[in-house]
Amino acid sequence: MKFRYFATSLPRYLAAFVKMKQILYSLIFLILLTGCQSDYTPKPRGYFRIDLPEHEYQQFDTSFPFTFEYPIYASCFPDTSGLAEPYWINISYPAYKAQLHISYKEIHDNLNNYLEDSRTLVNKHIPKANAITQQQFLNPKHKVYGLTFSIKGTEAASPYQFYLTDSLSKFVRGALYFNIVPNNDSLGPVIDFLKEDIDHMISTFRWNN
Numbered sequence: 001m002k003f004r005y006f007a008t009s010l011p012r013y014l015a016a017f018v019k020m021k022q023i024l025y026s027l028i029f030l031i032l033l034t035g036c037q038s039d040y041t042p043k044p045r046g047y048f049r050i051d052l053p054e055h056e057y058q059q060f061d062t063s064f065p066f067t068f069e070y071p072i073y074a075s076c077f078p079d080t081s082g083l084a085e086p087y088w089i090n091i092s093y094p095a096y097k098a099q100l101h102i103s104y105k106e107i108h109d110n111l112n113n114y115l116e117d118s119r120t121l122v123n124k125h126i127p128k129a130n131a132i133t134q135q136q137f138l139n140p141k142h143k144v145y146g147l148t149f150s151i152k153g154t155e156a157a158s159p160y161q162f163y164l165t166d167s168l169s170k171f172v173r174g175a176l177y178f179n180i181v182p183n184n185d186s187l188g189p190v191i192d193f194l195k196e197d198i199d200h201m202i203s204t205f206r207w208n209n
Contacts, residue, residue, distance in 0.1 A: 052189065052190070052193050053073055055071065055196060055197065055200070056071065056072045056073070057069040057070060057071055057072065057197075057200060057204075058070065058071075058072050060076055063208075064087050064089075064104075064208065065087060065104065065170060065207065065208050066087075066104070066170070066172060066205065066206065066207055066208055067205075067206050067208055068201045068202075068204050068205045068206070069200060069201060069204040070091055070197070070201055071093075071197050073093070073095065074091050074092060074093050074197070075091070075092045075094070076089055076090070076091050076092075077089065077090055077092070078090075079101065079102075079103075085103070085104070085105075086104070087104035088101075088102065088103045088104060089102050090102070093194065096178070096190050096194070097178055097179040097180050098176060098177065098178045098179070098190070098194060099176075099177055099179065100174055100175070100176050100177075100194075100198065101174065101175050101176075101177065102172060102173070102174045103172070103173050103174075104170070104171070104172050105170075105171040105172075105173075106169060106170065106171070107165070107168065107169050107170065107171055111165065111167065111171065114163070114165070114171045114173075115163070118147075118161070118163045118173055121161070121173075121175070122149045122151065122161055125151050125153070125156050125157065125158060128153050128154075128155040128156045128157065129151050129152060129153040129156050130152045130153045130154075131152040131153075132149060132150070132151050132152070133149070133150045133152070134147050134148065134149050134150070135147065135148045135150070137162075137164070137202055137203075139203075139205075142205075142206050142207070143166040143167070143168075143207065144164055144165075144166065144202075144205050144206070144207070145164070145165055145166070145167055146162055146163050146164035146165060146202065147162065147163060148160070148161070148162040148198075148199070148202070149161045149162065150195070157177060157178075158175050158176055158177050159176060159187075159191045159195075160175075160176040160191065160194070160195050160198060161173070161174065161175045161176065162174050162198065162202060164202065164205055166207055170207055172205075174198065176191075176194060176198065
C-alpha cells in the first residue's frame with residue numbers, strides 16, 4: 001500500500017521539482033540581466049605621475065658660433081655620431097630619456113636649401129602626426145629669425161623642431177627626440193615642459209661673431 005502511494009506521488013514530486021528549477025533559473029537570469037543593463041562608465045587611461053623641476057637656466061658659453069641659455073638639469077655635449085659636423089651638439093635630459101639635437105651650417109648662397117631640408121625633415125613625421133603647427137620667431141636686434149614646428153600625434157618620433165638663421169651666413173636646426181617608444185599621450189607633460197625650455201633657448205639665442 002505504501003509502495004503504491006509512493007509510486008502515484010512520484011510524478012507530482014518530479015513536476016514540482018522541475019517547476020522550482022525553472023523558477024530558480026528565471027530568477028538567476030533576471031539578476032544577470034539587471035546587472036548587464038546597469039550603467040558603466042569606463043575610466044580614462046591613467047599614466048604615471050611625472051615630477052618636473054622648476055625651470056632654471058645656465059649659459060652655453062664657448063668658442064662656438066652661437067650661445068644660448070639651457071636648463072641646469074640638462075647636459076650639453078658634442079655630437080659624436082658619424083654624420084656630425086663641427087659645432088653640432090646634443091642637449092640631454094637623462095631624467096626623461098630625451099635629447100635635443102642641434103646642427104650648425106654655414107650659409108654659402110644656399111639658405112633656401114637649408115630651409116627646404118628643414119621642412120622635409122618635419123614633413124617626414126606626417127604619417128604619424130595629427131597636426132603640425134608652426135610659429136615664427138623674429139629678433140631683428142640680434143639678427144635671429146626662425147620657425148618652430150610643433151608636431152602633434154601619439155606616435156610622432158619628434159614632437160618639436162625648429163630652425164634659426166641670421167639669413168646671411170649662419171643656420172642652426174634643432175630637433176627633440178625621446179630614446180623610448182613614442183607615446184606622446186603619456187609624455188604630454190614632459191613634452192610641454194621641454195618645449196618651454198626650447199622656447200627659452202630660442203629667445204636667448206645669440207650669434208657669436
